[in-house]
Amino acid sequence: MKILNVNQLRECDQFTIKNKPIFSINLMEKAASESCQWLLKNANPSDDFIIFCGNGNNGGDGLALARLLAQNNRKVKVVVNYGKKFSKDAVTNLQRIPETVPIIDASDFTRGIIRNSTVIVDAIFGIGLNKNIGQPWENVITEINNLSNRVVSLDLPSGLSPDGDKDSSIHVKANDTLSFHFYKKTFFHSETGINCGRIHVLDVDLSATYINEVVVSSFVADDAEVKRIYKARPEFSHKGHFGKAVVVGGSYGKTGAILLAGRVCARVGAGLTFISAPECAYSASLMQVPEAMFEFAGAREIEAINVIEDGEYGIGPGFGRTETARLALENFLRGHSRPILLDADALTLFSSHFNLLSWVPKDSILTPHPKEFDRLFGASPNSFARLELAKEMAKKHQLNIVLKDHHTQIVLHTGEVYYNVTGNSGLAKGGSGDVLTGIITSLLAQKYSPKEAAIFGVWIHGKAADLALKGQSKESLLASDVIESVGKVFNYLSK
Numbered sequence: 001m002k003i004l005n006v007n008q009l010r011e012c013d014q015f016t017i018k019n020k021p022i023f024s025i026n027l028m029e030k031a032a033s034e035s036c037q038w039l040l041k042n043a044n045p046s047d048d049f050i051i052f053c054g055n056g057n058n059g060g061d062g063l064a065l066a067r068l069l070a071q072n073n074r075k076v077k078v079v080v081n082y083g084k085k086f087s088k089d090a091v092t093n094l095q096r097i098p099e100t101v102p103i104i105d106a107s108d109f110t111r112g113i114i115r116n117s118t119v120i121v122d123a124i125f126g127i128g129l130n131k132n133i134g135q136p137w138e139n140v141i142t143e144i145n146n147l148s149n150r151v152v153s154l155d156l157p158s159g160l161s162p163d164g165d166k167d168s169s170i171h172v173k174a175n176d177t178l179s180f181h182f183y184k185k186t187f188f189h190s191e192t193g194i195n196c197g198r199i200h201v202l203d204v205d206l207s208a209t210y211i212n213e214v215v216v217s218s219f220v221a222d223d224a225e226v227k228r229i230y231k232a233r234p235e236f237s238h239k240g241h242f243g244k245a246v247v248v249g250g251s252y253g254k255t256g257a258i259l260l261a262g263r264v265c266a267r268v269g270a271g272l273t274f275i276s277a278p279e280c281a282y283s284a285s286l287m288q289v290p291e292a293m294f295e296f297a298g299a300r301e302i303e304a305i306n307v308i309e310d311g312e313y314g315i316g317p318g319f320g321r322t323e324t325a326r327l328a329l330e331n332f333l334r335g336h337s338r339p340i341l342l343d344a345d346a347l348t349l350f351s352s353h354f355n356l357l358s359w360v361p362k363d364s365i366l367t368p369h370p371k372e373f374d375r376l377f378g379a380s381p382n383s384f385a386r387l388e389l390a391k392e393m394a395k396k397h398q399l400n401i402v403l404k405d406h407h408t409q410i411v412l413h414t415g416e417v418y419y420n421v422t423g424n425s426g427l428a429k430g431g432s433g434d435v436l437t438g439i440i441t442s443l444l445a446q447k448y449s450p451k452e453a454a455i456f457g458v459w460i461h462g463k464a465a466d467l468a469l470k471g472q473s474k475e476s477l478l479a480s481d482v483i484e485s486v487g488k489v490f491n492y493l494s495k
């Protein structure tokens, strides 16, 4: 799904109004009616509502919502700012408020009017916020954030900007955000996403023509995207159709990492899986991944990486950071021209020997977590800046960078970014990255392009972790549980 920036979001509204055509007041009604349906379904039957309405169209949505909730016999109050002019559609909806709905001026608001059962609806600012929030809303937002009531924001939490670049210093902290028609970039970055709660995208019937034609560089890797990538396994096939995956790593004391990568590689469907590791990993490999072939790469550390003809390589889990390991990596890179995946220790080796990067085949995939990325390319003040730097580096070095995060960003050398939406905090543990390496390597072996392998691989990893939670908790989830759930992921896809 495309992610539009703030200017495109506005343009999409205007295009819809002009070309569908639809009156802007009716578009607002649609947004309010979808929000009303959501609240009726998701709030408790005994809950009452207080809706904080700004003076722009986000406030207009809130005022229309108040009328619709009242028509559904729900108790509702609204808070507005009479000290400022309302937008045209907000005025219309203010006039349509039934007499049974109390209207309170924001400067008279006190928290005393809020009961435990009150759901707070935030319709103060939407995508139109263009400076720091002034009074009376700053005081109101501080009060809202101090209450323990459920807070539902319309379109986005007031005070945040869709692109994450013009946030007010004060903003609402929501439990749920009802976003109109699109995801917004700000939902996916840790600094701002933490204030958005659960995201629900409501269909408000914006122009399909505009959406099809608008050119964007950011996307959500949603189910539809992934189903386009997934190639069902044909029945008339043999192991030669599904390629050779080679995972390389596992020095003494870190053999588990490469065994996890090898095990998942086989589970994801590579025709043949090779574990290229030092001898110290041999017997564990035989016991734990009997399906894989073992390639001796040294005694206690990686000394040389054997070339497997037509093999697709994932290098890094437990690779080690010694000079011997570095030389082995450099020698391999000098002789290899197809895209590979590099992770963990292999990436750390690059930070001290940046010139190694020039040997990495074009279109390869790097999978750093934020610290590895910072070590490699320099520190950034926040995740928005880190993403910009990743885009620059991906383009400069013609590589794809998988920035691992709660919403991992797949940054392609073409300038496109895909945000992943599967996964949970159970993955925030040692071993998770090794599993991701194995998954992506297996997909490369099965002739998914590096772009497809990175997007699909990150999605599979998160989805397997989500499905594994049925029998585990986020605390107890192990990387091995993620591997065992891979089967459920493919069953989900082929349904």
Ligand SMILES: NC(=O)C1=CN([C@@H]2O[C@H](COP(=O)(O)OP(=O)(O)OC[C@H]3O[C@@H](n4cnc5c(N)ncnc54)[C@H](O)[C@@H]3O)[C@@H](O)[C@H]2O)[C@H](O)CC1
Pocket: 013, 027, 028, 029, 031, 054, 055, 056, 057, 058, 059, 060, 061, 087, 124, 125, 126, 127, 128, 129, 130, 131, 132, 133, 134, 154, 155, 180, 181, 204, 206
């Ligand atoms: N996307 C859709 O399909 C629909 C969206 N709608 C809603 O409209 C808002 C955007 O409305 P807009 O009037 O442009 O902006 P806001 O409501 O966010 O309010 C901004 C409003 O206030 C002024 N302003 C901006 N910053 C400040 C500030 N810091 N202090 C005071 N005043 C400020 C600004 O000039 C505007 O007038 C969108 O998010 C949706 O909720 C429609 O309902 C149609 C469907």
Ligand SMILES: [K+]
Pocket: 058, 122, 123, 124, 125, 126, 153, 154, 155, 156, 157, 158
């Ligand atoms: K809002």
